[in-house]
Amino acid sequence: SEEKSLNFIEEIVENDLNSGKYETLVTRFPPEPNGYLHIGHAKAICLNFGLTQKYGGYTNLRFDDTNPVTEKTEYVNSQQEDIRWLGFDWKNELYASDYFDELYGFAVKLIEKGLAYVDESSADEIAALKGTPTEPGQDSPYRSRSVEENLDIFTRMKNGEFADGAYILRAKIDMASPNMLMRDPIIYRIKHAEHHRTGNKWCIYPMYDFAHGQSDSIENITHSICTLEYVSHRELYDWFIEKLEIFPSKQYEFARLNLTSTVMSKRKLLQLVNEKLVSGWDDPRMPTISGLRRRGFTPKSIREFCERIGIAKRENLIELSLLEFCIREDLNKTANRVMAVLDPIKLVITNYDKDAEDLIGENNPEAEDGGGTRVIPFSNELWIEREDFMEVPAKKWFRLAPGAMVRLKFAYIVKCEDFVKDENGNVTEIRCTYIPESKSGSDTSGINVKGTIHWVSAAHAKTAEIRLYDRLFTSETPDAEEGDFKDYLNPESLTVLPNAYIEPALADADLDGRYQFIRKGYFCLDKDSTADKLVFNRTVTLKDTFKK
Numbered sequence: 001s002e003e004k005s006l007n008f009i010e011e012i013v014e015n016d017l018n019s020g021k022y023e024t025l026v027t028r029f030p031p032e033p034n035g036y037l038h039i040g041h042a043k044a045i046c047l048n049f050g051l052t053q054k055y056g057g058y059t060n061l062r063f064d065d066t067n068p069v070t071e072k073t074e075y076v077n078s079q080q081e082d083i084r085w086l087g088f089d090w091k092n093e094l095y096a097s098d099y100f101d102e103l104y105g106f107a108v109k110l111i112e113k114g115l116a117y118v119d120e121s122s123a124d125e126i127a128a129l130k131g132t133p134t135e136p137g138q139d140s141p142y143r144s145r146s147v148e149e150n151l152d153i154f155t156r157m158k159n160g161e162f163a164d165g166a167y168i169l170r171a172k173i174d175m176a177s178p179n180m181l182m183r184d185p186i187i188y189r190i191k192h193a194e195h196h197r198t199g200n201k202w203c204i205y206p207m208y209d210f211a212h213g214q215s216d217s218i219e220n221i222t223h224s225i226c227t228l229e230y231v232s233h234r235e236l237y238d239w240f241i242e243k244l245e246i247f248p249s250k251q252y253e254f255a256r257l258n259l260t261s262t263v264m265s266k267r268k269l270l271q272l273v274n275e276k277l278v279s280g281w282d283d284p285r286m287p288t289i290s291g292l293r294r295r296g297f298t299p300k301s302i303r304e305f306c307e308r309i310g311i312a313k314r315e316n317l318i319e320l321s322l323l324e325f326c327i328r329e330d331l332n333k334t335a336n337r338v339m340a341v342l343d344p345i346k347l348v349i350t351n352y353d354k355d356a357e358d359l360i361g362e363n364n365p366e367a368e369d370g371g372g373t374r375v376i377p378f379s380n381e382l383w384i385e386r387e388d389f390m391e392v393p394a395k396k397w398f399r400l401a402p403g404a405m406v407r408l409k410f411a412y413i414v415k416c417e418d419f420v421k422d423e424n425g426n427v428t429e430i431r432c433t434y435i436p437e438s439k440s441g442s443d444t445s446g447i448n449v450k451g452t453i454h455w456v457s458a459a460h461a462k463t464a465e466i467r468l469y470d471r472l473f474t475s476e477t478p479d480a481e482e483g484d485f486k487d488y489l490n491p492e493s494l495t496v497l498p499n500a501y502i503e504p505a506l507a508d509a510d511l512d513g514r515y516q517f518i519r520k521g522y523f524c525l526d527k528d529s530t531a532d533k534l535v536f537n538r539t540v541t542l543k544d545t546f547k548k
């Protein structure tokens with residue numbers, strides 16, 4: 001394989017390992033268990049796990065569960081499932097909440113060093129003294145409390161003596177810092193809330209900035225990789241580590257994944273789920289890993305996508321069509337070609353006097369192992385696509401029309417002799433003759449036709465429901481539009497075709513199977529399928545139909 005140039009994080013890692021700064025590379029993936037993982041998380045997963053696959057060392061899975069209100073065990077489980085499905089495994093399964101005792105100890109240490117204090121100002125008072133990015137803030141009247149008093153109140157905060165919001169613990173840094181986050185940030189708050197793991201043991205919880213870096217440090221994380229929003233937090237990250245004199249983890253920031261026609265925050269995706277605007281976290285239109293899985297994406301295609309988008313230091317917007325390109329490339333090599341008629345109309349062959357016969361179909365001419373063949377039953381009554389017949393043919397129409405000939409894929413050439421209409425003028429049946437010498441593979445008819453269409457034998461076909469998907473949003477950038485992002489949902493993102501016919505070989509489809517429905521796209525079985533009714537999702541069309 002060709003040499004790939006290193007991304008900027010790989011360069012940093014190589015330098016740090018070569019210079020002996022660290023002996024073992026340790027990274028972590030730190031999701032907050034407040035929702036299902038999405039394709040943006042996949043980028044961070046591929047980056048963190050990819051680094052230790054390449055350079056050795058290991059990656060921890062750390063649940064960043066310091067906010068008791070939004071976190072659930074359901075999310076912990078789904079996040080683990082999704083990481084494993086993507087093809088990665090962690091060394092240690094860890095929880096920031098497991099460090100609550102240690103983090104509490106760190107807060108006490110800061111107080112003892114005169115570097116943290118208890119404030120009882122209201123939120124408004126704190127905001128009023130915070131200053132602006134261009135003007136310095138002012139010291140809180142509680143900033144000069146004694147160490148003893150701070151320790152006493154902080155202990156009582158922990159013991160549950162006070163209501164939510166009565167006190168906070170702040171780091172004592174610099175109210176004039178040009179970095180607003182350094183102006184005595186809040187590090188602990190009172191919250192009488194049950195936590196999904198620690199129950200009611202705690203009624204004070206550390207803020208993100210006080211928990212994240214120290215958790216990294218406790219785990220000896222060497223390279224703590226996060227998205228660009230955290231650039232301004234780095235100074236604080238380093239300050240805590242320095243003052244606490246603990247393992248020097250370092251934070252590095254990369255550009256988050258933004259995808260067109262998609263929202264990618266768990267909070268917003270949760271709104272879609274709660275307001276029943278989608279069928280759930282794994283709705284095949286969702287950008288979640290579970291949604292993409294149900295839609296028919298493979299782990300390989302998602303890893304390939306993350307590889308192609310690369311790691312940048314500047315914000316950018318990636319086309320959804322690139323993700324679709326990646327799954328098309330993968331499925332082209334692996335998916336068997338089968339026949340399914342989504343919008344059926346009957347075709348009768350009037351001169352076919354056998355009951356039926358078995359034809360042989362090639363499964364996948366693109367497959368590395370040749371793909372093999374299968375049996376496809378043929379008879380005198382077939383289903384074909386309604387759109388493959390035109391009563392009054394357009395120019396350059398090479399499919400069926402009165403008097404016209406086409407090839408039936410894997411079968412014979414037929415000629416349209418007649419058609420039947422109902423009382424409303426809708427075509428209900430197409431009547432053809434076939435050319436017996438034109439059988440695919442042994443055609444001696446000498447007839448050349450330009451069009452080939454797919455079909456299924458009516459007597460042998462199975463019925464199925466087919467679900468077609470389009471972009472979930474009509475705007476390329478729903479987050480950036482005026483008003484609510486939900487105003488830009490695409491009302492036509494789901495089309496259900498309830499009466500499709502599929503060739504009998506598909507009756508054995510399982511949830512892992514991937515199929516190319518000839519001329520119609522790549523499909524997979526949906527979990528809503530029952531023994532009586534198979535349901536297929538279209539993963540992606542055969543060609544890029546997105547407007548550029």
Ligand code: ATP
Nearest residue numbers: 030031032040041043044226227256257264265266
């Ligand atoms: P969300 O708003 O979707 O909840 P988050 O950053 O709050 O995103 P976390 O669960 O905290 O979600 O994220 C875990 C890891 O995944 C973090 O390291 C974060 O930087 C990374 N991550 C989240 N979203 C993206 C994205 N769009 N692109 C790349 N990495 C991401």
Ligand code: MG
Nearest residue numbers: 030031032064
């Ligand atoms: Mg987060």
Ligand code: MG
Nearest residue numbers: 032265266267
């Ligand atoms: Mg979040």
